[in-house]
Amino acid sequence: MNTAELIYQKAKALPEVEAREILDFMEFLETKRRGEIETAYLLQEPENARRLLAAAENIRAGRCIEERELLPDD
Template sequence: MNTVDLIYQETKDLPETEAREVLDFVEFLKAKRRRELESSAKSQHRESDLEKADMGEFDQFGSVYDGHFDRDACYDRPNLR
């Protein structure tokens, strides 16, 4: 027997009020799962947006920075004098 059959066997002889409780619990589990999936999808979407935004900020300076840091040139700017 699979799980669905076992649940049916266990619940078929329950009084109507208790069967309603089981049904309510099943609906609760389905709603909980749906909320978790939606939350996960939103989180993943938000993370990918942040990654794109972060990289976009660095990409605009990609052609300016050659990978070498010159401390003297950094501090030799008119607004720092």
């Protein structure tokens, strides 16, 4: 029996509330993995990597990253 089948068998035996918690965790892992893939893709461009590192340094130093104009109230 492979890992996915073991997870399925154990999940079937859980009360609904606990099974939902396991599903939420699995969805969290999926979202985390997707975010890591997107970040790796963006960092392929040297300019993106430079800007990200500069922004992180500004945050660590307590500086504002960039000034943004406020949108007018409609």
